[in-house]
Amino acid sequence: MTAEHPMVRLTGVSKRFTKGKETISIFDHLDLAIPRGDFVAVMGPSGSGKTTLLNLLGGIDRVDAGEIAVADHRIDGLSEGELAAWRAANIGFIFQFYNLMPMLTAAQNVELPLLLTKLRSKERAERVHTALSVVGLADRVKHRPREMSGGQQQRVAIARAIVSDPNLLLCDEPTGDLDRQSADEILSILQLLNGELGKTIVMVTHDPAAANYAKRVLHLDKGRFVERELAA
């Protein structure tokens, strides 16, 4: 079931960027399948297309050729409006620099994805509280980003990513701006989300220590993946 119906399936995906008169091919007929419940770390040199891969999976960038399906749903042909609705329901993004709204409290930041749903105010508040509890910040609901450490801000960002219960979490260098201890806390939370809640996670990272938290690591090299199973 899982093998036949992976969470993420890329088939013959090509992606090029044009810079001036020069066209750079990032992916050329790339294939990939990520099973449901997987926790994949994507590593590779700078400019290898790791972030582009995340953007394609998240429906915020478009393929030049090929197909992308997430949870058996083709997204490569969706319109901008359809993609926005699809992202709201299916994807949680976690960014390197947290990307919180600085003028909003932690609770207001976490609530943002729920504004796209039909939930009433009370239900939204309950969900926000639950999400912040999962990341251990139930006591920081009224704090603004500038009143929190980097690790705490990233935990708020994780709460925002999971509050609408998406199938797939896309993390772009989630620990790239954190010290080791905070990074470990964040990665532990991601492991928890994967192990306990069954979230499928694709994490781009440069940090081998961070990659060790994933179930497997995909090395991106010349537009191809080189897979390496992790021991633990």
Place this chain on the structure above:
Amino acid sequence: MRSLWLQVAAVTAINLKSISQRRWLSLSTVIAIALVVIVLLAFLAMANGFQRTIAGSGADDIAIVLRAGSQAEINSTVSRDQVRLIEDGPGIARGSDGKPLISPELYLVVDGIKRTTKTKANLPLRGIGEQGSELRKDVRITAGRMFNRGSNEVVVGKALLREFEGLDLGSTVSFGATRWTVVGVFEAGGSVFESEIWADLSVVQSLFNRNNIVQIVRARLTGPAALNELKSYSDNDPRLKLDVKSEASYFAEQASQTSDLIQKLGWPLAIAMALGAVAGALNTMYSSVAARATEIATLRAIGFGGFPAFVGTLAESLLLAAIGGLLGAAATYLIFDGVTASTLGGNFTQVVFDFKLSPWLIAEGVMLALIVGLIGGLFPALRAARLPIVEGLYAN
């Protein structure tokens, strides 16, 4: 739909709360828009004040009789014989003594000195008939007394006294070769008559060698409807080549010429300044979109649509414009409202008036500010709505 408005409200709130992060640029836009509104409202308040002063002077049951084709009394002449014919005309009200209520008047230009600039200006000296002051609304002597018939005495309008020197009660003034004593100060309900000097008609005629002519005849009618009777009487008598109009319409014509001119100066200047303010607003809002690119892109990545980003950016621009507009209106009110000025009226003499703002004028000023905000915010708002998510996420 509910979700859409929740998105719009959230993005708008985020935008507005983040204005403080761009406070100096936002402040410069607010000030630029406020200046535009100040300039516009100053001109409009001037035109409005002038119009209220002039147009408020006229009554519907007072007829003004001038030489045919004369736009103003300065270039009108009415002979003594014509005055007698008008006295006998239909529709003229009569007093308890049976005399017609009319005032033949001579209007002359004399020199005065402005208190503020010490420069010469034309002042109106009006010789009025016996009924002259009764034929005007709300005329009241506020200091001294009315001039005596047959003497070289004048009474001075309150507004004129405020703006011009040498006309104080008890002083002697020279108009050409003649000398006059100021024996009284009068008010006339803020009307244009407060910008005049009044004396006895026969004395003015005599001292200025105009014995057989006046320039205007003011007559009280039995009612507003009697105007047509008098007109028809004048039109059908070949001895009376005169124009008859109501005092209200006469002053309305006088007021519109000058106030139109003021507005024609004010609007183009304000619009030229508004174009500059639009450029400022565009700069501010493009900077705002650039500064918020990551926030906008993050919201879009989460699933927000482009429309909330559009509305939020436009709301920010409109808010800044509204603040600028209200600030400009408040400043104009504090600086200009009630300020007394004088300018040339239809008779080439100075009319003293107060700048007067009205709620409608303030609304016009704020509307102009909002138009500046709308244009200044529209294109940046479109950019915000169309910002590629990937570009925005890695913008800062």
